[in-house]
Amino acid sequence: MASLTPRRRRATDWTNALFVLPYLIVFVAMIVVPLAWGMWLSTTKSDLFGTEGFVGLTNFVRLFGDPIFLQTVWNTFYFVLLTVPLLAVLGLALALVLNRQARWAAVLRTIFFASTVLSVTVVTLVWRLVxxxxxxxxxxxxxxxxGTPIAFLNDETLAMPAIAITTIWWCIGLPMVLFLAAxxxxxxxxxxxxxxDNASRWRTLTRITLPAIRRTFALVIIIEVILQFQLFGQPQLMTLGGPNNATRPIVLFIYETGWRQWELGYASAAAQVLFAMILIAAMVQYWLSSRREAR
Structure with a gap:
């Protein structure tokens, strides 16, 4: 077959580009523009009525001197440490148990995944009653x-683990399905x-199953890290960030600063810090998984 002429090749390239254009428009409009706008807002003193002026890195300096914001950073990291490893391990355990061609396995897969489709309002209402x-x-x-009942949501030490339990129950369906597919x-x-070869179950798991699904395991970790860093609805509806700021995450801090205190510039600076944290955490996990595969 004769090769395409330069003019036909250019026409084909433009035709292919038209298929990508709708995605590029949505990506730029929904991701790139808001990200750039947020970065610019973080360097200004702004409220809901407009921008007063450029302040440079003043908002960031103020953030890292704000004890409430630093507490929200710790709360967010603590929540991620509580939830992500358990979501990965429990999701894998459920997938191993339910990876069978049986009716009871199909029913249980449906039951465990059903909680994922519930709204955060329904989930928090149920668990508040618990x-x-x-x-x-x-x-x-x-x-x-x-025994003596414990007020979990009113205890500074137990409130965040209670929210973590709620979140694990709510989100366990996604990692389970991903592991099942793998x-x-x-x-x-x-x-x-x-x-x-009469290999034991443990040897089969460690020598066959886990190496075969290691990429899916890394994917689940990255997805859950990104999702759990964005914690908002559960503490907002269950504890309002209390008691004594023990469950206030960064996203709730951004919401309250921007829409209750009307400090959009300050809230945008906090959002940029959150974006950097998620990006660094995801890249570190990707780098670690790439190194394991290279060995």
Missing amino acids: FLPDSGLLSVVTRALG LQQVPRALYEAAAL
Whole structure:
């Protein structure tokens, strides 16, 4: 077949570009422009009525001297450490158990994934009823066992773990489904060979299953890190950031600063810090997983 002439090749390239154009327009309008606008706002003194002037890095200097903001940074990291490892490990465990061609496995997969489609309002309402100190499910069970009910959401030490439990119950469906998809791509011949060699379940898991799904494991970690750094609805609806700022994450700080105190420049600076944290965390995880694969 004769090669295309330069004019036809250029026409083909422009035709291909037209297929990409709608995505590029949406990407620029929804991602690039708001990101650039937020970076510019973070260097200004702005409110809901307009911009007063350029202030440079003043908002960032103020942020890192603000004890409330520093507390929200710690709260966010603490929440990510509580949730991401458990979401990955429990999601993998559920996928291993439910990776069967059986009706009961299909029913359980549906049940575990069903919580993912619920709104944050419904999830937090259900779990507030669980954690109520007087008439909640946990208090009823504790009294039945002869113990003293604990006010989880009113305790500075226990409030964030309570929100983490709520989030894990809500979000466990996504990692489970991703791991299930990965497990179903592992060749069955490998498991048959391991069975012929009388390999134990632990050896099969560590030598066949985990190496085969390591990329999916890294993907789940990166996705969950990005999602959990954006914690907002659960503390907003369950604790309002309390008690004593113990559950106030960065996104809630941004919301309150920007839309309640009307300091858009200051809130935009906090948003840029959050963006940098998510980017660094995701890149570090990607780098670590790439190094493991290169070995």
